[in-house]
């Protein structure tokens with residue numbers, strides 16, 4: 001398998017399936033495309049590999065799977081023993097809902113606090129819309145950890161929902177977000193820290 005990814009410091013979408021390939025212990029090669037070289041240049045390079053013109057894309061034999069969530073679902077089915085989703089039906093539904101909400105939402109947080117793994121931590125002044133997004137993230141994390149236990153969302157040992165929130169955890173660190181200001185009484189902050197200490201994330205971050 002080959003995973004087509006964008007610049008590691010910035011490409012949150014690319015990071016998610018990469019983390020899950022590592023968690024699954026899968027053999028894969030990486031095709032790295034530097035983003036922000038000028039829209040046309042990046043798009044032309046990406047389009048050689050990915051029909052959507054976007055990264056990530058997973059090449060498996062003759063097949064090309066695009067979109068980070070679809071790739072992660074494919075990996076969960078290819079590597080059932082890796083536990084990328086919770087085994088329990090209800091926990092899996094909650095974990096899927098959390099990952100899907102991340103996939104399609106939090107536009108203000110994503111726009112105002114872009115991931116930049118190379119940036120020095122800074123204190124940002126955040127808009128009301130971003131503050132609302134952060135409170136919702138804290139509520140999702142706190143709710144799932146309380147309902148299913150940890151150490152990761154849905155009670156798994158690191159899975160797809162966690163991969164989807166790892167870029168968020170890195171944004172919180174970069175932009176000096178104190179989760180206690182957004183309703184956390186402890187568990188969300190600890191979970192955020194656990195995401196940033198995962199060996200898969202540390203490996204990705206060491207390669208920026």
Ligand SMILES: N[C@@H](CCC(=O)N[C@@H](CS)C(=O)NCC(=O)O)C(=O)O
Pocket residue numbers: 006010011012013014035036039042043046053054055056066067068069
């Ligand atoms: N929903 C898609 C979003 C993919 C996406 O927006 N990728 C960005 C980079 S993170 C991209 O390829 N942009 C093209 C460019 O920067 O040239 C997914 O989950 O894979």
